[in-house]
Amino acid sequence: xxxxxxxxxxGLVTGAGYAVAAGxxxxxxxxxxxxxxAHGAIGMVMAFLYWELSVNQGLPVWLTLLLVVGVVAxxxxxxxxxxxxxxxxxxxxxxxxxxxVGLLVMLIGVAQAIWPSTARTxxxxxxxxxxxxxxxxxxxxxxxxxxxxxxxxxxxxxxLTFTRVGIAMxxxxxxxxxLALYGARTSMLSAMSWGIxxxxxxxxxxxxxxxxxxxxxxxxxxxxxxxAAAVAGRLLSLPWTFVGALLLGLSQSYAVGYLPTTGALSxxxxxxxxxxxxxxLLLAPQAQLRVGQIRGIRGVPVPGLLxxxxxxxxxxxxxxxxxxxxxxxxxxxxxxxxxxxxxMLSLVPLTGYGGYxxxxxxxxxxxxxxxVARLGTAxxxxxxxxxxxAALVGALVALPALRxxxxxxxxxxxxxxxxxxxxxxxxxFAFGFNGSLAVPRILGLDAQSHYxxxxxxxxxxxxxxxxALRRSxxxxxxxxxxxxxxxxxxxxxxxRWTRVRIFALSAGIAGFAGGLFGxxxxxxxxxDFQLFNSLPLLLLAVVAGVTSxxxxxxxxxxxxxxxxxxxxxxxxxxxxxxxIGVASVGLGRDPNGLASRLFxxxxxxxxxSFPSVRLGRASRGEAAS
Amino acid sequence: MKRRQPILELIDVHAAYGxxxxxxxxxxxxxxxxxxxxxxxxxxGKTTLLKVAxxxxxxxxxxxxxxxxxxxxxSADAMARAGLCTIPxxxxxxxxxxxxxxxxxxxxxxxxxxxxxxxxxxRFPRLRQRAGQLxxxxxxxxxxxxxxxRALSTEPAVLLVDELSMGLAPLIVQELYDIIAALAATGVxxxxxxxxxxxxxxVAHRAAVLVHGRVVAYGKPDDVADELSTLYLxxxx
Ligand SMILES: Nc1ncnc2c1ncn2[C@@H]1O[C@H](COP(=O)(O)OP(=O)(O)OP(=O)(O)O)[C@@H](O)[C@H]1O
Ligand SMILES: [Mg+2]
Numbered sequence: 001x002x003x004x005x006x007x008x009x010x011g012l013v014t015g016a017g018y019a020v021a022a023g024x025x026x027x028x029x030x031x032x033x034x035x036x037x038a039h040g041a042i043g044m045v046m047a048f049l050y051w052e053l054s055v056n057q058g059l060p061v062w063l064t065l066l067l068v069v070g071v072v073a074x075x076x077x078x079x080x081x082x083x084x085x086x087x088x089x090x091x092x093x094x095x096x097x098x099x100x101v102g103l104l105v106m107l108i109g110v111a112q113a114i115w116p117s118t119a120r121t122x123x124x125x126x127x128x129x130x131x132x133x134x135x136x137x138x139x140x141x142x143x144x145x146x147x148x149x150x151x152x153x154x155x156x157x158x159x160l161t162f163t164r165v166g167i168a169m170x171x172x173x174x175x176x177x178x179l180a181l182y183g184a185r186t187s188m189l190s191a192m193s194w195g196i197x198x199x200x201x202x203x204x205x206x207x208x209x210x211x212x213x214x215x216x217x218x219x220x221x222x223x224x225x226x227x228a229a230a231v232a233g234r235l236l237s238l239p240w241t242f243v244g245a246l247l248l249g250l251s252q253s254y255a256v257g258y259l260p261t262t263g264a265l266s267x268x269x270x271x272x273x274x275x276x277x278x279x280x281l282l283l284a285p286q287a288q289l290r291v292g293q294i295r296g297i298r299g300v301p302v303p304g305l306l307x308x309x310x311x312x313x314x315x316x317x318x319x320x321x322x323x324x325x326x327x328x329x330x331x332x333x334x335x336x337x338x339x340x341x342x343x344m345l346s347l348v349p350l351t352g353y354g355g356y357x358x359x360x361x362x363x364x365x366x367x368x369x370x371x372v373a374r375l376g377t378a379x380x381x382x383x384x385x386x387x388x389x390a391a392l393v394g395a396l397v398a399l400p401a402l403r404x405x406x407x408x409x410x411x412x413x414x415x416x417x418x419x420x421x422x423x424x425x426x427x428x429f430a431f432g433f434n435g436s437l438a439v440p441r442i443l444g445l446d447a448q449s450h451y452x453x454x455x456x457x458x459x460x461x462x463x464x465x466x467x468a469l470r471r472s473x474x475x476x477x478x479x480x481x482x483x484x485x486x487x488x489x490x491x492x493x494x495x496r497w498t499r500v501r502i503f504a505l506s507a508g509i510a511g512f513a514g515g516l517f518g519x520x521x522x523x524x525x526x527x528d529f530q531l532f533n534s535l536p537l538l539l540l541a542v543v544a545g546v547t548s549x550x551x552x553x554x555x556x557x558x559x560x561x562x563x564x565x566x567x568x569x570x571x572x573x574x575x576x577x578x579x580i581g582v583a584s585v586g587l588g589r590d591p592n593g594l595a596s597r598l599f600x601x602x603x604x605x606x607x608x609s610f611p612s613v614r615l616g617r618a619s620r621g622e623a624a625s
Numbered sequence: 626m627k628r629r630q631p632i633l634e635l636i637d638v639h640a641a642y643g644x645x646x647x648x649x650x651x652x653x654x655x656x657x658x659x660x661x662x663x664x665x666x667x668x669x670g671k672t673t674l675l676k677v678a679x680x681x682x683x684x685x686x687x688x689x690x691x692x693x694x695x696x697x698x699x700s701a702d703a704m705a706r707a708g709l710c711t712i713p714x715x716x717x718x719x720x721x722x723x724x725x726x727x728x729x730x731x732x733x734x735x736x737x738x739x740x741x742x743x744x745x746x747x748r749f750p751r752l753r754q755r756a757g758q759l760x761x762x763x764x765x766x767x768x769x770x771x772x773x774x775r776a777l778s779t780e781p782a783v784l785l786v787d788e789l790s791m792g793l794a795p796l797i798v799q800e801l802y803d804i805i806a807a808l809a810a811t812g813v814x815x816x817x818x819x820x821x822x823x824x825x826x827x828v829a830h831r832a833a834v835l836v837h838g839r840v841v842a843y844g845k846p847d848d849v850a851d852e853l854s855t856l857y858l859x860x861x862x
Binding site: 164167168170171173174175177178179180181182183184185186 | 735
């Protein structure tokens with residue numbers, strides 16, 4: 001069984017790479033309680049830098065490794081820690097996710113700006129010198145990868161078990177304030193752990209590049225495998241993390257060898273990390289509700305019905321004027337802005353009111369578009385069917401994730417998005433493999449101007465619905481749940497079903513938008529809804545303000561505008577990503593976003609019914625106790 | 626009054642959480658080698674005062690002096706390395722580290738780890754038996770012993786302790802206060818915060834009563850004890 005042996009070796013090598021990445025992730029998470037979604041992106045940028053120095057500039061390999069893994073990556077990690085920890089000390093999970101996703105998007109933007117996409121290859125270490133092992137060929141690079149994983153595992157274990165610094169890193173998890181009372185410089189400790197974490201991400205990225213290829217997205221997503229492994233270790237246990245990483249590498253490798261390479265199951269290989277992550281999330285024991293955390297967020301004003309109707313009429317009127325005064329291409333852009341606005345509205349109940357983060361909102365949009373395409377009718381009822389189908393899928397995601405909380409819940413949406421990307425959307429009942437679908441326009445509105453008015457009306461309608469929800473009893477539940485889940489649990493509110501309903505509602509709105517999106521584009525493909533595009537969407541929603549209808553419209557228009565602007569400055573590749581990333585690293589803490597600043601300009605006073613505790617930073621005086 | 630210069634001195638200290646002021650001008654001095662008991666009802670600001678003294682919180686007005694230097698701006702970790710040992714309210718050990726690991730961390734204050742372990746295990750043989758056990762699985766009394774072991778073995782100049790007796794059986798409280806007294810005898814200056822006054826007053830050289838962020842009584846333990854029952858309604862004293 002030479003084939004089996006070869007696959008086993010390949011699996012071990014990939015698993016070893018995952019293990020190195022996952023070890024770094026666990027280290028940073030366990031010492032700072034910030035889950036660094038951008039971990040893979042750091043590895044990606046460092047792999048590009050490695051290519052730049054060693055292949056492009058011709059530096060010797062050992063020197064490049066030393067520079068990238070030993071110097072640049074740790075410094076980057078420490079700098080990121082400075083930014084993150086200053087922003088995120090004591091911030092709720094949602095804020096930490098948004099800011100680290102922002103970092104991810106920003107790093108992709110940076111990589112695209114510095115290294116425009118062309119084919120690049122990174123040769124393996126000691127290329128050409130292969131060993132024979134019982135019929136299978138093992139390259140020296142493979143051996144180095146496995147050795148690196150073993151060394152990294154041993155070094156991390158030794159650091160955390162035997163050195164005072166390592167013990168202090170673990171102590172910081174328990175109680176940072178107390179550690180300072182012991183005399184330890186806590187900020188230096190976490191900078192160190194982030195530095196080491198980034199170095200491991202860089203090493204993993206460089207080791208896996210010959211396997212994965214030098215690609216912005218693939219290397220960034222590689223972290224999905226690291227997440228899966230880390231979650232298998234409950235984000236804290238290094239040994240389990242390493243076991244998880246090896247299992248994942250092996251199962252992926254066997255899937256490559258034994259699963260059919262054509263047909264519906266061909267996507268399964270790529271989906272294995274996501275499946276693994278799902279399984280790990282569902283099987284890993286969950287943390288208890290943390291009691292006694294009350295986080296009030298200063299709410300944005302909820303306008304009264306009349307005022308909302310007034311603004312709605314204004315928006316539709318403006319859209320109508322634009323529809324007739326401006327050229328058709330502009331109408332289409334504005335339509336797109338309104339549709340994106342509806343997608344962002346779908347995040348308002350979920351993220352804005354409920355505090356849950358969905359990293360795959362575009363997937364629901366895709367479900368809606370597929371539904372309308374498959375129904376093939378221009379009846380407005382098709383939009384309702386789109387909403388219904390997406391809501392069903394949303395409920396299905398929320399159901400298995402019922403027992404998950406915060407970070408785990410968000411990660412499960414990530415796994416879900418990737419699964420849909422790689423498996424479901426490729427299936428014949430969806431887009432088909434690399435296929436596309438024709439979508440009819442609702443009501444047969446072929447004129448671009450008419451479609452613009454339709455989307456504006458749809459946005460206003462959904463917006464009014466979201467506001468009505470906010471004013472209802474259910475809306476108040478949601479806010480209460482966000483601010484104090486433990487408190488609500490003790491009041492006997494059923495968190496789980498409320499959560500399923502809110503996911504379904506949110507997905508339904510997104511599916512509704514998907515029907516409109518399909519009609520606007522008229523042909524859609526899986527790439528329109530891929531996971532990576534969901535991330536900027538979420539970020540812009542938060543930056544613009546995910547707690548208000550105004551913020552959603554602003555965010556929708558920005559999301560539509562940014563690629564337009566970026567295409568005006570083609571010299572800077574990834575500009576849109578850069579802008580979104582920087583904005584959300586800066587503003588991701590405050591879910592009220594830019595919209596609340598607009599309200600402040602309009603001298604709308606926030607209602608005083610919310611505790612005015614700030615989200616995120618504690619004020620200077622309040623040291624941890 | 627002829628007294629040595631106090632090692633820890635708070636002068637007209639104000640402190641606030643956000644906009645809510647909690648300490649409204651506190652004066653308090655801990656003389657060298659003495660035990661001062663700080664008493665007061667719930668919410669009086671005792672813990673806040675300790676946070677200000679230990680550098681965890683900045684005074685909004687007034688001065689904190691330690692050994693004659695102005696330390697308002699010094700961070701908590703720098704104070705710890707300079708010889709100030711603080712045992713905060715509640716759990717003051719790292720629950721997910723072993724007893725030995727907890728003690729090893731004490732060496733950040735300056736003393737070598739071997740010496741810390743040696744002194745701690747000598748004084749508390751019970752901790753030696755539990756050396757490899759997670760601190761979180763120790764009993765409440767054992768956890769406080771572990772906390773006190775740090776105070777003992779790092780040989781600080783000043784020791785601040787918050788609610789040493791909380792939730793502990795009288796016998797253990799007695800044992801812990803015996804250690805406090807012994808420490809003071811070796812020249813350590815100690816500020817103990819307590820709600821239940823008896824044990825603290827028994828070893829204290831001086832006592833202060835804090836009510837609503839102000840020191841309302843300061844003096845010899847016996848005198849303060851007399852005033853105490855009239856001063857706060859809890860009547861616990
Ligand atoms: N982190 C905080 N944020 C806001 N207010 C606080 C905070 N910590 C304490 N307070 C308030 O400051 C006041 C003094 O609190 P402090 O903890 O200093 O009292 P204490 O005397 O130690 O009480 P106890 O005997 O119950 O421990 C209280 O009114 C309390 O509500
Ligand atoms: Mg207190």
